[in-house]
């Protein structure tokens with residue numbers, strides 16, 4: 192009974208956006224509503240302004256000491272909300288994709304002036320394919336921006352979503368008067384005072400009510416009536432079932448900086464957003480209400496604090512109750528582990544707790560047992576799927592720059608790869624190591640961390656690789672595969688799981704190879 196209650200009152204979600212749309216500001220305002228923080232400015236902005244490594248290191252250092260920013264938990268109206276941090280910077284997109292495997296819904300933030308941007312498109316596509324329920328928040332209404340209808344069109348077309356506005360702006364920018372909330376049927380007037388955390392809303396359940404003309408002026412009231420009539424005709428009526436299935440996305444308008452429209456968003460969110468959902472494993476679907484605990488690692492965070500070198504593995508609880516000091520099966524290693532100090536995450540801090548429930552994220556101290564995607568259970572041998580590796584965009588040889596420290600270097604590389612910082616490929620031919628990454632920034636990060644955390648030094652050397660493809664032969668023993676291995680031996684490598692990978696040096700050579708060996712499948716992700 193208690194398990195059910197705890198599950199029903201949990202909402203675990205991520206906020207996604209292109210950098211600068213207002214994710215950090217919105218997160219902070221949500222925490223203010225939850226009473227989790229007292230003042231603005233408490234949430235560290237973790238974005239990388241100019242793509243500088245020094246920025247990243249500084250952020251990592253701060254985060255290492257306060258890793259709680261990766262998961263922000265708070266309570267609102269007796270609902271336990273967990274916000275999972277998703278980096279907006281494109282070099283860390285993979286981190287975000289992995290985090291999206293642990294959310295039950297998302298809020299998409301869009302800048303009213305810039306509309307749909309590149310990162311929004313990529314991240315929304317992932318959510319759409321996974322059918323993750325999404326709410327859209329159009330931000331910065333205090334500034335001049337695009338027309339509301341134009342934006343809704345753009346969202347439908349570029350993001351391939353079916354939207355329905357649950358609020359509608361009255362004017363914009365200099366002329367911004369407020370928001371009509373169709374969900375709550377009230378008007379919220381904009382005062383531009385960000386310190387006001389409780390907004391005064393005026394109930395207008397019937398749009399014909401002359402009070403509306405009094406409130407916002409006759410001409411604005413007339414425009415609003417026309418516009419709402421139009422939205423009624425064009426957009427489907429909201430229904431929760433479609434939203435939860437990922438087939439309908441409600442839209443809210445507001446200004447995070449001015450704390451305007453945020454309360455409405457949050458109130459609707461806690462009402463409609465799903466509590467933890469069942470999850471597929473390689474053997475069966477697991478329901479959150481099952482008695483036995485299961486969970487999976489979606490993120491590993493290095494502890495940059497030199498006094499505490501261990502890492503923190505972030506585990507999303509899928510089913511049952513997680514208990515401190517109880518032995519759980521690490522399925523990949525086939526051994527039982529006990530955790531004496533599991534962490535729960537609150538707004539600005541982490542804290543050791545005795546029990547946690549589905550939807551929660553538990554932080555486990557780790558000395559190198561975990562890698563991303565690992566499953567923990569009470570004994571059942573099942574694995575959660577859905578955290579594949581994608582072919583990296585950049586490739587470089589990694590060399591040992593201090594022969595006395597080769598052990599440290601190997602350990603460092605291995606652990607950083609388990610954290611998902613980059614991917615390692617070892618050439619069949621000569622055993623040379625190649626690091627593949629999503630962004631160029633990661634190379635500096637790896638170099639810095641190898642030196643500061645493992646005392647090892649490395650250097651890089653260019654290599655001409657266009658894509659890494661995971662190889663699946665129809666039959667390992669057929670002549671075609673034997674010939675492929677012989678002719679292409681120079682281009683064959685192993686990933687960390689010892690899966691065979693073909694490193695194609697150009698689009699052309701990849702196409703030629705595919706044509707020449709039709710019985711072999713070339714995959715662009717490690718899970719096929």
Ligand code: G4P
Nearest residue numbers: 208210211212213214215216238330331334446447448449
């Ligand atoms: P991000 O996490 O999505 O990258 O965005 P963030 O919240 O950091 O917001 C990016 C910039 O947009 C910030 O300004 C922030 O103050 C501003 N902003 C957020 N919401 C609103 C809004 O509703 N209206 C207006 N006018 N601006 C908004 P900045 O100058 O880059 O940073 P800061 O110096 O103010 O922190």
